[in-house]
Amino acid sequence: MSKVAVLGAGSWGTALSIVLADNGHDVRLWTHRADQADTINSTHKNEKYLEIMIPKQIKAYDDLAKAVEDVSAVVVVVPSSAIRDVCAKLNNYISSNITIVHASKGIEPESLKRISEMMSEEMSNYLYEDIVVLSGPSHAEEVGKRQPTTVTVSSLNENNAEIIQDLFINEAFRVYTSPDILGVELGGALKNIIALGAGISDGLGYGDNAKAALITRGLAEIARLGTSLGANPLTFLGLPGVGDLIVTCTSVHSRNWRAGNLLGKGRKLEEVLDQMGMVVEGVRTTKAAHQFAEKQQIEMPITKGLYNILFEDEKPKTVVDQLMSRSKREEMDDLAELLSKKYS
Ligand SMILES: NC(=O)C1=CN([C@@H]2O[C@H](COP(=O)(O)OP(=O)(O)OC[C@H]3O[C@@H](n4cnc5c(N)ncnc54)[C@H](OP(=O)(O)O)[C@@H]3O)[C@@H](O)[C@H]2O)C=CC1
Numbered sequence: 300m301s302k303v304a305v306l307g308a309g310s311w312g313t314a315l316s317i318v319l320a321d322n323g324h325d326v327r328l329w330t331h332r333a334d335q336a337d338t339i340n341s342t343h344k345n346e347k348y349l350e351i352m353i354p355k356q357i358k359a360y361d362d363l364a365k366a367v368e369d370v371s372a373v374v375v376v377v378p379s380s381a382i383r384d385v386c387a388k389l390n391n392y393i394s395s396n397i398t399i400v401h402a403s404k405g406i407e408p409e410s411l412k413r414i415s416e417m418m419s420e421e422m423s424n425y426l427y428e429d430i431v432v433l434s435g436p437s438h439a440e441e442v443g444k445r446q447p448t449t450v451t452v453s454s455l456n457e458n459n460a461e462i463i464q465d466l467f468i469n470e471a472f473r474v475y476t477s478p479d480i481l482g483v484e485l486g487g488a489l490k491n492i493i494a495l496g497a498g499i500s501d502g503l504g505y506g507d508n509a510k511a512a513l514i515t516r517g518l519a520e521i522a523r524l525g526t527s528l529g530a531n532p533l534t535f536l537g538l539p540g541v542g543d544l545i546v547t548c549t550s551v552h553s554r555n556w557r558a559g560n561l562l563g564k565g566r567k568l569e570e571v572l573d574q575m576g577m578v579v580e581g582v583r584t585t586k587a588a589h590q591f592a593e594k595q596q597i598e599m600p601i602t603k604g605l606y607n608i609l610f611e612d613e614k615p616k617t618v619v620d621q622l623m624s625r626s627k628r629e630e631m632d633d634l635a636e637l638l639s640k641k642y643s
């Protein structure tokens with residue numbers, strides 16, 4: 300049994316706490332809201348975020364210092380926009396013998412940093428190499444019900460990845476390892492852009508053909524950006540790539556798909572985000588990926604279309620028409636080249 304702190308009491312932090320509690324660990328769920336900590340401790344519910352009973356051995360805290368006291372591992376699972384703030388505070392209370400994993404999905408606009416990079420910048424006690432990421436096709440709503448789920452953990456420090464694998468793995472939650480933290484983080488972040496697109500497509504009333512096209516050509520964009528940075532292209536065919544694309548583009552649980560769906564039905568972005576009440580990471584990540592693609596001159600037409608819908612007030616239908624009337628080309632040209640370079 301280990302003492303583990305989970306930082307972030309939204310839907311994913313709550314679901315991951317349940318997995319840890321099922322594995323017999325002493326779980327401290329930290330929230331920045333005192334009233335939410337009281338409610339969780341007295342009712343064992345966190346209804347705004349997850350409609351499920353929370354095991355009694357999960358204790359909620361609003362005091363970060365107390366939540367991380369004597370723990371052997373910390374799971375950071377706040378929205379990407381809060382990562383720097385939370386990790387800067389965390390740095391005051393922990394030392395490098397605690398294993399840190401994050402389960403958030405995003406890229407920071409302007410700096411274009413991944414989550415593990417932001418974390419190591421904010422935590423002087425931690426090396427980038429030691430941080431672990433947990434990612435894969437895993438909606439909180441199903442994990443909370445103990446439905447079969449598979450994820451991947453990755454770190455340059457193989458030992459740390461295995462510690463996190465052992466912490467979480469159980470009969471309903473199967474955890475693989477991967478050495479490709481770059482690919483694992485990029486796959487998890489970038490699929491949210493495509494999920495917004497899939498929601499928009501459904502909202503416009505398009506069918507399965509359009510969604511399959513978005514998933515497949517979206518994967519090509521993700522792999523193009525990822526391999527240009529040095530990720531293993533095969534990572535994008537695994538759970539953090541295709542796996543997460545499928546689950547997020549096809550599920551009504553997905554916040555990104557749901558937000559896209561409302562946009563496709565003609566609603567305005569601000570209105571949609573207000574209504575969601577939960578983080579829609581794809582919006583921020585679209586901005587970051589678009590900036591990256593422009594800077595590095597990487598072809599990402601779906602991302603560009605999404606950027607135009609979200610930030611330039613372009614009509615979704617116009618973007619679909621533009622994507623469908625691009626000049627003709629071979630399907631695999633640059634991807635085949637990337638793969639052959641990697642394996643030649
Ligand atoms: N939900 C899911 O199924 C999955 C989510 N993820 C990823 O996990 C991350 C978190 O997502 P999710 O749990 O769904 O998000 P939610 O919107 O459900 O919850 C976010 C939580 O973070 C809290 N929070 C926001 N800002 C801060 C801050 N500065 N300090 C402390 N806490 C803060 C929120 O508090 P408040 O109530 O005050 O807003 C809320 O409790 C995202 O990156 C997401 O992509 C990954 C896989 C699955």
Ligand SMILES: O=C(CO)COP(=O)(O)O
Pocket residue numbers: 404435436437438491494543546547552553554555556578579580
């Ligand atoms: O990353 C997720 C599932 O793997 C959750 O996606 P949403 O944030 O779109 O719900």
